[in-house]
Amino acid sequence: MPYSTQRAAIILAAGKSTRMKSAHSKVLHSVGGRSLLEWVTALARSVGVEKIICVVGGDNEDVQRKATELGLEIAIQEPQRGTADAVGAAKNALKDFDGNVIVLCADAPLIRKDTVEATFNALENGADVVAVGFVPEDAGSYGRLVVKNGQLLKIVEAKEASEEELAIPLCNSGMLAANTTHLFAALADVGCDNVKGEYYLTDLIEITSKSGKNVVSIEASADEVLGINSRVDLAIAERAFQEKMRQDMLENGVTLRDPQTTFFSWDTQIEADADIGANVVFGVGVRVETGAVIHPFCHIEGAHVGPNTQIGPFARLRLGANLAEGAKAGNFVEIKKANIGKGSKINHLSYIGDAEIASGVNVGAGTITCNYDGYRKHKTTIGEGAFIGTHTSLIAPVTIGAGAYLATGGVITKDVPADALALGRAPQTHKEGWAKRYREAQEKLKAKREDKTSNKNKG
Numbered sequence: 279m280p281y282s283t284q285r286a287a288i289i290l291a292a293g294k295s296t297r298m299k300s301a302h303s304k305v306l307h308s309v310g311g312r313s314l315l316e317w318v319t320a321l322a323r324s325v326g327v328e329k330i331i332c333v334v335g336g337d338n339e340d341v342q343r344k345a346t347e348l349g350l351e352i353a354i355q356e357p358q359r360g361t362a363d364a365v366g367a368a369k370n371a372l373k374d375f376d377g378n379v380i381v382l383c384a385d386a387p388l389i390r391k392d393t394v395e396a397t398f399n400a401l402e403n404g405a406d407v408v409a410v411g412f413v414p415e416d417a418g419s420y421g422r423l424v425v426k427n428g429q430l431l432k433i434v435e436a437k438e439a440s441e442e443e444l445a446i447p448l449c450n451s452g453m454l455a456a457n458t459t460h461l462f463a464a465l466a467d468v469g470c471d472n473v474k475g476e477y478y479l480t481d482l483i484e485i486t487s488k489s490g491k492n493v494v495s496i497e498a499s500a501d502e503v504l505g506i507n508s509r510v511d512l513a514i515a516e517r518a519f520q521e522k523m524r525q526d527m528l529e530n531g532v533t534l535r536d537p538q539t540t541f542f543s544w545d546t547q548i549e550a551d552a553d554i555g556a557n558v559v560f561g562v563g564v565r566v567e568t569g570a571v572i573h574p575f576c577h578i579e580g581a582h583v584g585p586n587t588q589i590g591p592f593a594r595l596r597l598g599a600n601l602a603e604g605a606k607a608g609n610f611v612e613i614k615k616a617n618i619g620k621g622s623k624i625n626h627l628s629y630i631g632d633a634e635i636a637s638g639v640n641v642g643a644g645t646i647t648c649n650y651d652g653y654r655k656h657k658t659t660i661g662e663g664a665f666i667g668t669h670t671s672l673i674a675p676v677t678i679g680a681g682a683y684l685a686t687g688g689v690i691t692k693d694v695p696a697d698a699l700a701l702g703r704a705p706q707t708h709k710e711g712w713a714k715r716y717r718e719a720q721e722k723l724k725a726k727r728e729d730k731t732s733n734k735n736k737g
Contacts, residue, residue: 283402284377286329286458287322288368291315291341291384292355297508303341305384307512310519311543311562314506315341317387319348322380325394329375331368332384360476361452362468369462378402380455381479385506388515389453393498397455406460406491409433409483410453412503420449421480423495430493432484437473448495450480451503460486519544527554535574543579555591563597581613602637615655616647619662632674633658642668642686649674661696670702 295304305315312320315332322330332345336356345352355367365381372379378401380394393410400408409430411423419436422443433450434443456464461482468481487493506512523542527534531550534540539557546560549568558572561579566572570583573590580597583589588606598615601607605618608625616630619637624630628641632649634657635641645666647658658672661680666672671689678684679696688702 283398284329284375285325285327285398286331286372286375286377286379287327288353288365288372288379288381289315289318289322289330289332289350289384290361290364290381290452291345292333292335292338292358292364292367293385294335294358295507298506298512299509303338304506304512306340306344307506309387309506309512309515309544310523311545312387313344314387315344315384316348317544318382318384318389319350321389321391321394322382324391325398327380328377329372331371333364333367360470360474361479362465362477362481365479366462366465366477369465372458372462375458377458378455379458379461381453383452383505386452386503387506388502388504388518389498390502393453393496393502396496397453400494400496401455401457404492405494407454407456407464407483407486407493409493409495410451410498410503411448411495412451412498412500413447414449414500417444417447417449422446423448423450425495428494429487430483430495431487433480435472435478435480448497451498452505453498453503454479454482456482456486460491464489558590630658632656633660635660636662636664636680638663639666640664641666642670644669645672646670647672647674 291305298304306313309317319330330350331353332350333353333355334341334345335358336354342352351371353367353371355364378398380397397408397410409423414420421433421435422439423433424431424443424446436444464482464485467485468477470477472478483493501518504511504515506515520541524534524537524540527548532548533553535554536556540554541559543560543562545562546564548566551568552566553571555572555574557575559577563580564578566583567585569586571588575592576590578595581595581599584601584603584605586604587601590609592609593607594612596614599613601618602620604621606623606625607613610627611624612629614631616633616635618635619639621637622635622639624641626643628645630647632655633647639660648671649655649658656674658674659677661678663681664678665683667684667686667688669687670684673689673691676690677693679694679698681697682694683699684690685699685701688700690700690702694700
């Protein structure tokens with residue numbers, strides 16, 4: 279939709295991530311199968327932001343690489359001297375931009391679209407600067423928003439706050455928005471006369487307020503502004519994400535037999551009247567249609583599960599698995615990069631990879647598509663109504679014609695014509711009396727060993 283003023287975003291991603299205790303920046307860690315940086319980028323784009331600048335540390339090549347992949351402009355903060363300094367690093371990238379800009383933290387993936395929209399709307403309705411606050415259960419070390427008669431006077435850091443200011447419940451989320459021209463002009467007046475000797479972005483509030491500008495705050499919920507600095511924070515954010523997804527699924531008509539053991543990714547799509555059992559994990563890129571039943575202990579990623587299908591228990595659907603209406607992938611079945619036709623059944627203990635299976639096919643237990651020769655993957659094609667006997671190995675590339683029958687235990691290396699019977703195992707032979715002779719010989723050997731032991735003991 280068109281907006282009255284152009285919108286930009288500055289994403290702060292230059293933190294050292296020391297509390298995460300990881301070889302990777304915290305913004306590359308994931309919630310719901312999506313990196314924190316991707317979450318914040320998608321949020322900005324969802325409200326019509328036209329230009330996004332990601333501020334990163336000069337030595338963090340991984341974050342720079344990820345930002346480039348996401349199509350973001352990169353600004354380097356080197357050395358790192360506080361949040362105001364970080365925002366200032368984006369000045370050159372926005373020198374020709376005339377509009378409103380929001381400052382977002384790359385480590386806060388749960389911010390809601392409505393909150394960002396409300397922040398921009400406040401600017402478009404006459405505010406010069408907008409800060410986003412929240413009320414946590416424990417204000418602790420958060421900066422406090424000092425508001426009087428509807429005007430935000432300043433944000434004071436907890437370490438420098440008076441007792442009266444520490445009693446204020448409204449805390450700083452780290453989100454702030456302003457017109458770009460005013461933002462960078464005010465940043466020039468921010469100093470570093472504080473405990474840490476850093477340039478605080480929060481000082482911009484008091485500078486702007488004292489100049490007679492209209493400075494306001496809006497309030498977000500505490501759960502959405504969670505900043506992730508440690509593994510504990512990451513776990514809390516993941517739990518919050520999962521709880522929201524579970525609630526959304528239930529409200530949209532999806533049955534979750536045990537919601538607390540069902541796990542989703544950011545893009546999981548499940549239609550109403552699907553039935554999901556306990557201990558099911560959905561990776562990225564899954565779509566489940568109506569009437570599908572997914573039994574307990576299944577792992578599904580990058581797959582399409584058609585209407586009225588049956589999955590599991592203990593099934594794994596990998597990238598490219600595509601099950602048509604009424605198909606079945608039963609217990610201990612793994613499917614990868616394969617189309618399974620309407621009503622086809624793979625009931626147990628099978629691996630189907632790089633395959634095209636038509637409708638009405640029955641795949642017996644223990645069937646394996648042998649698709650990899652050590653260098654390349656090869657395709658298996660099975661025609662409509664074919665019957666694949668138990669414990670069959672299909673050596674790809676191979677095609678099984680429609681209506682063909684493959685006898686149990688076959689190793690199929692050649693194409694099978696339609697409606698043919700394929701026997702891919704050695705013929706059975708009988709050796710009459712062999713078992714009896716074998717037992718008699720073994721009994722004689724046993725008796726000799728016992729006699730030898732007895733004589734040795736007597737000696």
